[in-house]
Amino acid sequence: xxxxxxxxxxxxxxxxxxxxxxxxxxxxxxxxxxxxxxxxxxxxxxxxxxxxxxxxxxxxxxxxxxxxxxxxxxxxxxxxxxxxxxxxxxxxxxxxxxxxxxxxxxxxxxxxxxxxxxxxxxxxxxxxxxxxxxxxxxxxxxxxxxxxxxxxxxxxxxxxxxxxxxxxxxxxxxxxxxxxxxxxxxxxxxxxxxxxxxxxxxxxxxxxxxxxxxxxxxxxxxxxxxxxxxxxxxxxxxxxxxxxxxxxxxxxxxxxxxxxxxxxxxxxxxxxxxxxxxxxxxxxxxxxxxxxxxxxxxxxxxxxxxxxxxxxxxxxxxxxxxxxxxxxxxxxxxxxxxxxxxxxxxxxxxxxxxxxxxxxxxxxxxxxxxxxxxxxxxxxxxxxxxxxxxxxxxxxxxxxxxxxxxxxxxxxxxxxxxx
Amino acid sequence: xxxxxxxxxxxxxxxxxxxxxxxxxxxxxxxxxxxxxxxxxxxxxxxxxxxxxxxxxxxxxxxxxxxxxxxxxxxxxxxxxxxxxx
Ligand SMILES: Cc1cc2nc3c(=O)[nH]c(=O)nc-3n(C[C@H](O)[C@H](O)[C@H](O)COP(=O)(O)OP(=O)(O)OC[C@H]3O[C@@H](n4cnc5c(N)ncnc54)[C@H](O)[C@@H]3O)c2cc1C
Ligand SMILES: [Zn+2]
Numbered sequence: 001x002x003x004x005x006x007x008x009x010x011x012x013x014x015x016x017x018x019x020x021x022x023x024x025x026x027x028x029x030x031x032x033x034x035x036x037x038x039x040x041x042x043x044x045x046x047x048x049x050x051x052x053x054x055x056x057x058x059x060x061x062x063x064x065x066x067x068x069x070x071x072x073x074x075x076x077x078x079x080x081x082x083x084x085x086x087x088x089x090x091x092x093x094x095x096x097x098x099x100x101x102x103x104x105x106x107x108x109x110x111x112x113x114x115x116x117x118x119x120x121x122x123x124x125x126x127x128x129x130x131x132x133x134x135x136x137x138x139x140x141x142x143x144x145x146x147x148x149x150x151x152x153x154x155x156x157x158x159x160x161x162x163x164x165x166x167x168x169x170x171x172x173x174x175x176x177x178x179x180x181x182x183x184x185x186x187x188x189x190x191x192x193x194x195x196x197x198x199x200x201x202x203x204x205x206x207x208x209x210x211x212x213x214x215x216x217x218x219x220x221x222x223x224x225x226x227x228x229x230x231x232x233x234x235x236x237x238x239x240x241x242x243x244x245x246x247x248x249x250x251x252x253x254x255x256x257x258x259x260x261x262x263x264x265x266x267x268x269x270x271x272x273x274x275x276x277x278x279x280x281x282x283x284x285x286x287x288x289x290x291x292x293x294x295x296x297x298x299x300x301x302x303x304x305x306x307x308x309x310x311x312x313x314x315x316x317x318x319x320x321x322x323x324x325x326x327x328x329x330x331x332x333x334x335x336x337x338x339x340x341x342x343x344x345x346x347x348x349x350x351x352x353x354x355x356x357x358x359x360x361x362x363x364x365x366x367x368x369x370x371x372x373x374x375x376x377x378x379x380x381x382x383x384x385x386x387x388x389x390x391x392x393x394x395x396x397x398x399x400x401x402x403x404x405x406x407x408x409x410x411x412x413x414x415x416x417x418x419x
Numbered sequence: 420x421x422x423x424x425x426x427x428x429x430x431x432x433x434x435x436x437x438x439x440x441x442x443x444x445x446x447x448x449x450x451x452x453x454x455x456x457x458x459x460x461x462x463x464x465x466x467x468x469x470x471x472x473x474x475x476x477x478x479x480x481x482x483x484x485x486x487x488x489x490x491x492x493x494x495x496x497x498x499x500x501x502x503x504x505x
Contacts, residue, residue: 242464242465243465251464252462252465254461254462254463256439256440256463301437302472302488303440303465304490305467305490310420310493311432312431312433345460345461345463401460402454402457415439
């Protein structure tokens with residue numbers, strides 16, 4: 001298949017766009033693979049890609065129950081950042097950031113990664129101190145961060161209500177200039193095409209309905225397209241993790257599934273060229289290249305597997321948006337939707353061997369799994385290929401909860417609906 | 420979503436705050452059984468379907484209630500005061 005390039009776009013433009021080929025095959029499942037990955041979201045696809053590229057393992061299938069990109073990879077608000085406080089998280093997310101910076105070239109697919117920066121606003125002196133502490137921690141670990149004054153903010157984000165009469169007056173902010181957004185679908189399609197070209201079979205409409213077992217060992221999966229055997233089975237199903245693991249006889253995990261909503265407005269002229277988060281509540285907002293404001297807030301806050309949410313969160317997110325950008329009051333909402341999030345008990349992901357022999361588990365991504373996509377695939381592929389954790393994800397083990405090594409950025413405790 | 424508080428009657432979701440899985444049993448406070456505490460604090464069945472969960476009618480009578488709700492459809496089949504046996 002031809003490389004994508006400006007020349008190809010030009011040539012196909014002149015020849016009626018008839019020269020483009022299908023980006024990935026639609027193969028029939030084989031009976032046996034070296035690795036079967038369950039879940040064709042961002043993490044499953046990235047895992048397959050790095051298994052092939054970093055470890056030379058290409059006899060791999062991805063079983064996806066719907067179409068590619070039907071899960072959270074196609075539902076998120078596309079924010080990419082590495083502005084964490086704690087040691088277990090920062091090196092992992094910063095590695096992800098570095099992979100993002102070269103991803104379009106690496107995949108030969110334009111993922112539209114735009115390093116427009118993310119600004120966290122602060123509204124109380126305590127919040128300012130706390131945020132400065134996080135900024136210092138980032139800089140100590142080699143991540144870019146800078147504090148902003150209200151004057152900086154007035155220049156950087158016109159339209160922001162910086163008046164003293166604002167509901168929660170803005171006292172300053174923290175910017176990570178290298179953060180930004182990417183085109184979420186393109187990330188799925190880019191990894192899919194790149195993995196497919198290296199021999200990975202992407203099996204869409206292939207729902208895993210059970211596990212094949214030999215005693216304690218997992219030896220394959222039963223699917224809606226027949227039984228598939230594999231030496232190694234990697235589970236990457238985000239919000240469906242608890243449900244999937246019950247099929248393997250694991251009844252309990254440190255995870256709850258919750259619905260998160262996202263919103264897009266009608267298209268506007270350029271209005272906001274960075275990502276802004278509100279510290280008086282919970283809101284993150286950016287403007288897409290099509291012109292729509294893309295924004296969201298808290299999860300609905302009760303266990304849910306319904307991919308739609310309820311009205312209290314809609315009202316809260318809208319009022320926060322208007323509190324921050326009064327001009328947005330006149331903007332009409334175009335669409336909203338929900339996705340099911342795998343909320344872990346400490347707000348930090350799980351990448352691990354086991355819990356059964358022959359099985360590998362990747363889950364617990366909470367609000368933040370999109371930005372993690374490259375590093376998650378990188379580290380999970382290593383875990384699968386070498387049967388040991390990657391040093392960047394070594395802190396993300398499943399047993400950390402019972403051993404007392406939780407990584408709780410928010411200091412919130414085991415209340416996943418508040419992370 | 421509307422929750423029918425046994426004291427106040429049907430009220431909007433916005434009046435309630437969530438307190439999570441109601442099927443867990445808190446170990447005896449004097450217990451030093453680490454596994455029992457770990458299981459209580461961290462491990463969840465997280466079902467796709469029927470779920471028994473604590474809510475507090477914090478914007479109303481402030482009673483704690485146990486709600487039986489389907490996590491796929493949000494359909495509520497039972498609400499009773501916490502502490503009342505099912
Ligand atoms: C509204 C919303 C906004 C978000 N915003 C951000 C953000 O701004 N920044 C950020 O970093 N993160 C964000 N996230 C989080 C991020 O999208 C997720 O953490 C991440 O996409 C999860 O990993 P994934 O892509 O592999 O998941 P998914 O795309 O959900 O992949 C899991 C796949 O498993 C499949 N599956 C499930 N069961 C089975 C089965 N039985 N058999 C076969 N396949 C199965 C599903 O169909 C699905 O395709 C957001 C999430 C949501 C919902
Ligand atoms: Zn009441």
